[in-house]
Amino acid sequence: MSTSTEAHIGLAAASADADVISVASALGFLGFFCLAAAVVWGIATAVGPWAGRIDPDAVQLGHLAWAVAGLTFVGGHVVAHTLRPEEAFSWPEALVPFARGGITVATGVLGLLVLVIAATSFVVRTRIGVQWWTAVHRAAYAGFALMALHVVLAADEVAGLTWVGVAAMGVMAAVSVLSVLRWRRAAHREHAIAAGNWGLDP
Numbered sequence: 001m002s003t004s005t006e007a008h009i010g011l012a013a014a015s016a017d018a019d020v021i022s023v024a025s026a027l028g029f030l031g032f033f034c035l036a037a038a039v040v041w042g043i044a045t046a047v048g049p050w051a052g053r054i055d056p057d058a059v060q061l062g063h064l065a066w067a068v069a070g071l072t073f074v075g076g077h078v079v080a081h082t083l084r085p086e087e088a089f090s091w092p093e094a095l096v097p098f099a100r101g102g103i104t105v106a107t108g109v110l111g112l113l114v115l116v117i118a119a120t121s122f123v124v125r126t127r128i129g130v131q132w133w134t135a136v137h138r139a140a141y142a143g144f145a146l147m148a149l150h151v152v153l154a155a156d157e158v159a160g161l162t163w164v165g166v167a168a169m170g171v172m173a174a175v176s177v178l179s180v181l182r183w184r185r186a187a188h189r190e191h192a193i194a195a196g197n198w199g200l201d202p
């Protein structure tokens, strides 16, 4: 095979990889924005009610919908990286921190693991009790922070200050402010809303 044919094949493969990476990137940003919304709706769930002005059930449902959508998009982001034609991630590389890609990828892997634990702990809430479940679920703040660091380190859109990158940083700033405000104000009642609608008797 001539050198120029090899170069052509190399370029075609690199551009096939780039196509899959751009799908992965879109899914990653969709996942990021949905999970940011899940944190905001989660905070609203914890600090409500709002003197009857907003339906707490709708807020809880919103929280669940954003969380499920966000985790699904991020699942797609990871699957896309395992399907890259040239430099595919193996599943251990995609799911074990520091298996590939250093701190940039590891923050994404760790963030996702923490968020999945925070979300799935809901299934065992009655077995571990509401106090423990709440503590485990609050790890979602740390999971979100790790995920945000991954986006800052990995995204060309953030480095290049495109509108998506700037929007992502704005959302990170807004979620940070809301999280600080939430921690300065105790949950309005000991899990009253959760107890009523999620089978979490305190």
Ligand code: HEM
Binding pocket: 035, 036, 038, 039, 040, 041, 042, 043, 045, 046, 063, 064, 067, 068, 071, 115, 118, 119, 120, 122, 134, 137, 138, 140, 141, 144, 182, 187, 191, 192, 193, 194, 198
């Ligand atoms: C998919 C399953 C999930 C369920 C069923 C669920 C359910 C809940 C419930 C019932 C609360 C209110 C707790 C209370 O009243 O004290 C809550 C709070 C919260 N959730 Fe989720 N959640 C899920 C996933 C997530 C995910 C993926 C995130 C992060 C992106 C998240 C972030 C939060 C946050 C930040 C709070 C506020 C915690 C606090 O400050 O006390 N949740 N969630």
Ligand code: HEM
Binding pocket: 021, 024, 025, 026, 028, 029, 031, 032, 074, 077, 078, 081, 089, 093, 094, 095, 101, 105, 108, 109, 110, 111, 112, 147, 150, 151, 154, 155, 156, 157, 158
């Ligand atoms: C918390 C969940 C995650 C979110 C929200 C997320 C989101 C993102 C975003 C927005 C980018 C920037 C895309 C670009 O500018 O091209 C990115 C890059 C990247 N992510 Fe994630 N990610 C997450 C978890 C993971 C995991 C678990 C892996 C493991 C395979 C991973 C692997 C990568 C890689 C390799 C890149 C760099 C791609 C490139 O070369 O441009 N991410 N991620």
